[in-house]
Amino acid sequence: METLLLFALAGPFALSAVLAALGVGDRRVVGWIIAAGRVISVGAAIALWTIAIGGSPFAPAAAGLFRVDALSALVACCVVVVGTISMALGPGTPGSGHDDPAARRKFQAYGNVFVLAMLLAVTVNNVALMWVAIEATTITSALLVPLHRSKASVEASWKYLLIGSVGIALAFAGTVLAYFDFVTITGQRQTSLGWPLLMHSAPVLDPGLLRLAFVFLLVGYGTKAGLAPMHTWLPDAHSEAPAPLSAMMSGVLLAVAQYAILRWKAVVDLTPGGAAFTNQVLLAIGLFSVLIGALSLVRQQSYKRLLAYSSVEHSGLICMGLAFGPAGVFASLLHMMNHALAKSTSFLLSGRILARYGSTDVDGVRGLVRTMPATGALFATGVLALMGLPPFGLFVSEFLLFRAGFTSGHVWETGVALVLAGIGFVGLSSHLLRMLYGATPDGVMSGERDARALAPIVVCAVALVVLGLILPEAVGALLGRIVEGMTA
Amino acid sequence: MDGLFSQVAVLGSSGVLLCAIVALWRHGIGAYISAFKWQSNVLAALTAAVAYFGHDYDLYWVAALMIAVKGVAIPRLLTRLAHRVGQNRESEPLVNTATSLVISGLLILLAYTAARPLQTLSAAPTRAGIPLAIGLLFVSLFVIVSRKKAITQVIGFLMLENAIALLAVLATYGVPLVVELGVFLDALMGFLVMQIVLYDIHDTFNTLDVDVLNRLKH
Numbered sequence: 001m002e003t004l005l006l007f008a009l010a011g012p013f014a015l016s017a018v019l020a021a022l023g024v025g026d027r028r029v030v031g032w033i034i035a036a037g038r039v040i041s042v043g044a045a046i047a048l049w050t051i052a053i054g055g056s057p058f059a060p061a062a063a064g065l066f067r068v069d070a071l072s073a074l075v076a077c078c079v080v081v082v083g084t085i086s087m088a089l090g091p092g093t094p095g096s097g098h099d100d101p102a103a104r105r106k107f108q109a110y111g112n113v114f115v116l117a118m119l120l121a122v123t124v125n126n127v128a129l130m131w132v133a134i135e136a137t138t139i140t141s142a143l144l145v146p147l148h149r150s151k152a153s154v155e156a157s158w159k160y161l162l163i164g165s166v167g168i169a170l171a172f173a174g175t176v177l178a179y180f181d182f183v184t185i186t187g188q189r190q191t192s193l194g195w196p197l198l199m200h201s202a203p204v205l206d207p208g209l210l211r212l213a214f215v216f217l218l219v220g221y222g223t224k225a226g227l228a229p230m231h232t233w234l235p236d237a238h239s240e241a242p243a244p245l246s247a248m249m250s251g252v253l254l255a256v257a258q259y260a261i262l263r264w265k266a267v268v269d270l271t272p273g274g275a276a277f278t279n280q281v282l283l284a285i286g287l288f289s290v291l292i293g294a295l296s297l298v299r300q301q302s303y304k305r306l307l308a309y310s311s312v313e314h315s316g317l318i319c320m321g322l323a324f325g326p327a328g329v330f331a332s333l334l335h336m337m338n339h340a341l342a343k344s345t346s347f348l349l350s351g352r353i354l355a356r357y358g359s360t361d362v363d364g365v366r367g368l369v370r371t372m373p374a375t376g377a378l379f380a381t382g383v384l385a386l387m388g389l390p391p392f393g394l395f396v397s398e399f400l401l402f403r404a405g406f407t408s409g410h411v412w413e414t415g416v417a418l419v420l421a422g423i424g425f426v427g428l429s430s431h432l433l434r435m436l437y438g439a440t441p442d443g444v445m446s447g448e449r450d451a452r453a454l455a456p457i458v459v460c461a462v463a464l465v466v467l468g469l470i471l472p473e474a475v476g477a478l479l480g481r482i483v484e485g486m487t488a
Numbered sequence: 489m490d491g492l493f494s495q496v497a498v499l500g501s502s503g504v505l506l507c508a509i510v511a512l513w514r515h516g517i518g519a520y521i522s523a524f525k526w527q528s529n530v531l532a533a534l535t536a537a538v539a540y541f542g543h544d545y546d547l548y549w550v551a552a553l554m555i556a557v558k559g560v561a562i563p564r565l566l567t568r569l570a571h572r573v574g575q576n577r578e579s580e581p582l583v584n585t586a587t588s589l590v591i592s593g594l595l596i597l598l599a600y601t602a603a604r605p606l607q608t609l610s611a612a613p614t615r616a617g618i619p620l621a622i623g624l625l626f627v628s629l630f631v632i633v634s635r636k637k638a639i640t641q642v643i644g645f646l647m648l649e650n651a652i653a654l655l656a657v658l659a660t661y662g663v664p665l666v667v668e669l670g671v672f673l674d675a676l677m678g679f680l681v682m683q684i685v686l687y688d689i690h691d692t693f694n695t696l697d698v699d700v701l702n703r704l705k706h
Contacts, residue, residue, distance in 0.1 A: 128663055138678070143681055150692075154689055183658075183660045185609075240704070
């Protein structure tokens with residue numbers, strides 16, 4: 001039954017990838033099959049969520065290879081939702097502005113594998129196979145960054161590939177060090193080092209070595225999470241990639257990397273003095289990322305780079321929140337979820353704006369509310385949400401995050417982050433206002449077209465508002481389970 | 489027996505590290521490729537030796553794969569790439585040869601300090617090689633940041649992967665086979681994708697010098 005659920009979750013993405021690779025993805029009947037598959041995936045993700053609230057993590061058959069607990073369910077759910085919407089709005093679909101069959105096929109083939117790799121990363125119960133899956137995300141997404149080959153996108157994909165691969169290689173070195181610690185101390189040679197086993201034996205492992213491993217892991221997965229100073233590839237790759245890919249990279253790939261960091265933090269925290277160490281390191285790197293992200297927001301001229309730097313800022317905030325004790329972890333995860341919704345929405349809309357205006361410059365886009373009323377309004381919604389304004393979910397999660405920071409005694413770090421968030425707010429809002437109003441440039445057509453494509457984005461926007469007004473029982477319960485599992 | 493095992497481990501690890509230093513010291517792209525090729529072969533031989541002395545027979549598979557992928561396939565693809573794009577010299581690295589060698593020496597000294605806690609923890613006969621693996625890790629990172637041709641950066645990355653494989657073999661006689669296979673597959677795929685992007689760079693910019701990659705400003 002549970003194995004079946006995992007199949008239902010990931011199977012449709014695999015199927016779409018195969019169909020696209022075979023070159024039959026453009027047929028009408030295949031389109032219906034893929035659409036049905038997407039519904040099944042989302043359904044499975046919701047089922048997973050419900051089971052995870054119920055408590056016991058389940059380990060389906062296949063020799064304990066997979067394990068799904070509340071944390072896996074949360075990130076998997078985000079991946080499936082954002083992945084489904086992004087794949088549905090990929091190149092060649094209405095409103096995407098590109099209609100090249102080869103590009104469409106390539107995007108569907110690699111994009112679906114990209115989603116699969118992310119799902120594998122959060123469900124596999126093996127620290128090294130998780131690494132393999134995360135490395136696979138780099139490979140598949142780097143291929144898609146130069147989908148519409150231009151000098152800038154080729155350059156961006158090279159930086160992404162090189163920096164991403166080197167970073168992730170360091171994470172593997174960290175994994176090897178932790179494995180070395182485990183084998184040397186316990187004397188067992190496991191074929192699969194899973195999370196429960198690792199957490200069970202953590203208290204007796206050598207704490208010094210585990211801390212060293214954690215530094216490597218944080219640098220490695222932090223590179224993927226866009227934490228400064230390893231973030232330099234991110235603004236390039238996120239801004240040059242096709243919009244639906246940016247939506248997935250920024251919305252959920254970042255969450256997958258944070259997932260890996262959180263899992264390892266939970267292990268190191270169980271060693272003597274481990275929690276104090278991981279908290280300090282996370283706080284430092286998180287605060288630095290918020291600093292870089294917020295300051296860069298002020299002077300950016302491209303709206304896609306604005307969104308990318310906003311990811312650096314939010315990733316830093318999530319990282320800081322993880323250091324603020326249980327309440328902070330709760331806030332961080334809620335923030336991760338809200339960010340996935342808001343950022344993917346904004347990036348998908350930025351693709352529509354680019355298709356209409358033909359410019360990635362803030363200065364090239366004027367009068368958005370008049371030219372594209374629905375897109376403009378939704379884009380404003382997404383960016384306002386990213387600024388942390390009420391009534392959107394990010395306001396609540398940022399509020400909880402900062403409160404956790406103050407109550408856990410990290411007063412000045414939290415204060416500085418609050419000021420920086422304010423600077424980011426000013427940066428984003430001034431750019432947004434310039435885009436929304438003013439005279440539409442000559443030669444840009446007015447009126448919304450292919451409005452159907454906006455439907456899933458409207459759903460995301462509504463979800464953001466709901467999360468901003470109430471904390472649904474299901475969300476609170478799931479996050480509660482995760483925080484519980486961190487210390488167990 | 490353990491004495492011999494330990495000597496083989498140190499000799500093998502030194503050989504692996506030496507190949508990286510040789511690459512820094514010579515200039516042509518061909519030299520980088522053959523240095524990487526020899527490094528992979530020495531690493532494979534060392535892995536086989538650990539399989540023999542450590543009675544971990546899965547490692548024979550790893551060694552065989554290492555020769556096939558990193559000793560034969562990847563060097564061939566690299567050579568073809570270098571011919572296709574007609575670039576055979578790392579003309580001016582950011583750091584000149586003499587300085588590069590001095591820096592490598594310092595990095596290896598640093599590695600000895602950094603690896604001390606690992607060595608004291610381990611009782612394995614191979615532990616004397618661990619600092620050399622960490623040293624290779626540092627030296628490969630240095631290769632990546634100090635070379636200006638995209639192709640030499642790729643070779644630096646491949647050497648970084650060898651460093652981690654060396655660390656895994658010395659410290660724990662390798663990670664489990666299923667993981668090792670996954671890592672291999674990833675390394676191969678990663679390399680193939682890098683190759684695609686290298687061709688892309690060459691087609692769009694007509695050079696592999698990363699100096700031209702400066703359009704995107706922060």
